Amino acid sequence: MRAPNHRHEISTTENAQLKDLFLAIYFNDLEQVKAFHKKHPLLYKKKRGFYLYLDLPLDLVQLTLLNQKVWGKDDWRKExxxxxxxxxAKTEKMMAHWENExxxxxxVLDLQYNLYSDFFFCNEPEDYDEVVTDPMKYFLEKGFRKIxxxxxxRVDCLDFEAVKALLEKGAQTKIDxxxxxxSSAYRRALDEISYxxxxxxxxxxxxxxxxxxNQDFHLAYLAGHLIGLVAHEEMYELIKPNLEEHEYKERD
Known part of the structure; x- marks a missing residue:
């Protein structure tokens, strides 16, 4: 998963002007999206070259795909x-709009989630040593397996490929x-989803x-919350089969 390259020539002023379109897409306000398109047809074409922060790109269509993931299931509280x-329903209408366009x-949802980690809780991918809040050596001395x-x-920094490889080698997700x-890998993902x-x-x-x-918005954190939620849901889905397997063995 990587940040899609839909680079358009876009000025700082144009990028700032796309804020209204960002918000309309983020909140699945289709009528506002259409109104923006009608009022600013040339600027509208640059929505896939938006910059969320400095040199951090975000194709605004990806916001709808993130919304699909978040609202697409009924595993929320009943009330x-x-x-x-x-x-x-609003997301489905927005998605139909994009499919027509x-x-x-x-x-497809195609984001490298940890690129946006300044805006949700995620460890740096370059840090291969920290586990929870201590260096790996601390836990190795207590007898925990390195794997x-x-x-x-790797769960902590949303490194999906490394997590897949470690699971295939027998790493366990429920070690507390x-x-x-x-303080297990699965609780790390699940707690962030809940939060x-x-x-x-x-x-x-x-x-x-x-x-x-009629409120103040911080676009980077809005996007970060949505991206972080979907990222941790996908990570949990990746490690869940391993969790269920080890729970089954423990019951036996």
């Missing part, structure tokens, strides 16, 4: 399912390094439903 389904292109420590480290019930869903993404969309555009 908020009506809200979730409203967001899902890009008839010849298969639209399990490496797995936590501090013995507190919250981002309930403390960031859901409140942001709920508040928008009430207040609309």
């Amino acid at each position: 908020i399912l009506p809200f979730v389904r409203r967001q899902r 890009f008839k010849e292109e298969e639209l 399990d420590l490496q797995l936590y480290n 390094f501090y013995g507190d019930g919250n 981002l869903a309930t403390c960031e993404v859901f409140p942001e969309f709920q508040y928008f439903e009430k207040e609309g555009y």
Whole structure:
């Protein structure tokens, strides 16, 4: 997963002017997207060359694909399912809009998630030593297997390819390094899903439903919350079969 290259020549001023389109796409406001297109047809064409922050690109169509992932399942609390389904319906309409606009292109979610890690909790991919909050040596001296420590480290920085390789070699996701019930690789992913869903993404969309555009927005953090949630959901789905396998063996 990498940041797609839909580079268009775009000035700093034009990039700033795309803020309104970013927000309309982010919140699945199709009518506002159409209104922006009508008012700024040339600028609208540059939506896939948007820069979220400095030299960090973000194809704005990817926001809809992220929304598909977030609102596409019914595994939210029962009392908020009506809200979730409203967001899902809006996302589906937005997705139909893109499919009509890009008839010849298969639209897929294609982001290197950890490029955006300044805007959600994720360790640096270049750090191969930290496990939870201590250096790997600390845990090796306590008798933990290196492969399990490496797995936590790579889950922590959303290195999907390395996680796949470590799982194939027998790394386990449920090793609780501090013995507190919250320091395993699977808890790392699951806790971040819970936090981002309930403390960031859901409140942001709920508040928008009430207040609309009459509020201050930090675009990078809005995008980061959505990207971080989807990234950790995908990581959890990757490590979950390993978790279930080891739970089954423990029951036996």
